[in-house]
Amino acid sequence: MTTTTEDAGDVAASAEAGPSPSAPSTNALVRQGNLSAVLTMLHHDGPHSRAELVRRTGLTRSTMTVLTAELIELGLAREGQSRSGVGRVGRPAVKLEANPEVAAIAVHPEVDAITVGVVGLGGEVLRRVRYDTLAPASARDTVRIVRSIVEGMRPDLERDHRIVGAGVAVPGLVRSRTGKVLMAPHLGWRNEGIAEALGRALGDEVVAANDASIGAKAEAVFGAGRGVRNMVFANGTAKGIGGGVIINGEVLNGTEGFAGEIGHTLVDSQGSRCYCGRRGCLETEVNPRHLLPFLGRHHIDEDELDIALGLSRDPALLREVARQAELLSEALTNFVNLFSPDLVVLSGYLGNLLSVSRERLTEAVRLRPLGGEARSVRLERASLRSSLMLVGAAELVFERRVLPVSGS
Ligand SMILES: [Zn+2]
CATH class of the missing domain: 3.30.420.40 (ATPase, nucleotide binding domain)
Structure with a gap:
């Protein structure tokens, strides 16, 4: 690996990169900040041409040439060819991508x-x-x-x-x-x-x-929450419901990293006993296990359940789905009131429920805000599925x- 100290003086601070260069140590910090910003764009948002990177960062062309050369030298980025350029007249734009090696x-x-x-x-x-x-x-x-x-x-x-x-x-x-x-x-x-x-x-x-x-982090960076600053994520399985909250682009950890444990939110004080010792927790009530007897199954995965729910006309099954959607909407309304997100992403079984009860859930979350005015919060199903x-x-x-x- 080479050291490119000579370029430090040429590196311009981007609008977001903090103080302007005045001392070598500041230059080095600005350079590191710029390298990280460019690599993060390639990693999170896919291939970019140098011109696109210049536009997005506000850095100069010559600075970008130095930065991208260094990322390539470090083995963190590599040159590929833009697919969109293929078939056009002239040379296709060379795009840089994060190096998947x-x-x-x-x-x-x-x-x-x-x-x-x-x-x-x-x-x-x-x-x-x-x-x-x-x-x-x-x-x-x-x-x-x-x-x-x-x-x-x-x-x-x-x-x-x-x-x-x-x-x-x-x-x-x-x-x-x-x-x-x-x-x-x-x-x-x-x-x-x-x-x-x-x-x-x-x-x-x-x-x-x-x-x-x-899961919250992955959906925020690569999935349904791309570009969203404030998001609530909830994932449901037969084993329970886990949640994650993203505030200003960062996962909310709480003191020890336990924040966002939303599965044990109370939704029905008369509900069934949860393993945590209380009654009527969200994850005990809103659970695919309650649907299995109607479907004649012992286990069902997310994709199969989409099909089964789409086809079934069994009124008892539909009643149970409606009951769970109602309880989920109560919980979601609480989370929206607590965290004021732009987006709620539902994954796993909760994604199944969203697909069959989208209107009901969206309406509930939007129409019962604290302040009275309808909220603009969106509900989306998680998009990364099995790779989440x-x-x-x-x-x-x-x-x-x-x-x-x-x-x-
Ligand atoms: Zn519980």
Whole structure:
């Protein structure tokens, strides 16, 4: 790697990049800030020509030439050719893209499987291995299984990628600073230092966080919430409902990283008993398990349920769907009143409910605001679907280890 100190004086501060250059240390900081800003645009928003980067950053052409050359030199960006340019008269515009050879390992332990993925810079899932388990794997077994899957990939990874770390999406309470799992009830984990243990096993830095916060981040960056500053995300499965809140573009963590646990919001004081000890929690009442008897199934995935709900004319099933949609709308109205988001993104089973009850849910959320005036909040279904957790877990790693470009 080379050091390009001579360009520091040429680097102009963009409008958002803070103070103008006056001392070498400030120049270096401005240069780092600019490198990070350009790389983040390529990573989050896809390929750009240099002219597009100049327009978006407000930096000069010559500065952009230096910055992009450095990102290429560092192996973080590469030149591709614009598809839109193909077939036009003249030379197609050369576009820069985030280099997907720079990649993170993403791990998602669930009650019946452990999924390990490789996600490239740019947010694409490049590889995915699902390891089915008969019962939830212990933290110790999870580390062993992930290590063996990664060892199996190792020759390919070393040939094709530069791995920058691993991220774990845990269905439970995770201390954001240490990556320690305080409790993951459905996995049966308690006080597990998963990030540390996996870090030792893989010989790399590992970051762990709550799966719903990770899902929120992924949807905000690459999915339905792209470009939205304030967003509430809620993901539903038969195992429960997790949530994540994005305020001013940042995941709301709370003191220890537990903010956004919306599944245990009370929606029906006469409702059924929740495993948390109370009655009528959102995740106990709004749950696909209550639909299974009507469908004659023991298990149903999100795509199958879309079809089943679209086809069914069973009045008992439709009544149960309507009951759950009503309770969900109560909870969503509370979240909208609390956080005042531009957008609510519903994922998993809650996405199924949105598709069949869109009008009812949207109306409820918009028409019962605190102030009386109708709100403009939008409801959208999550768009990343099966890649949500892998993309989000990898993003934790990119955010810490790649996007704050330290330069050469
Ligand atoms: Zn509960």
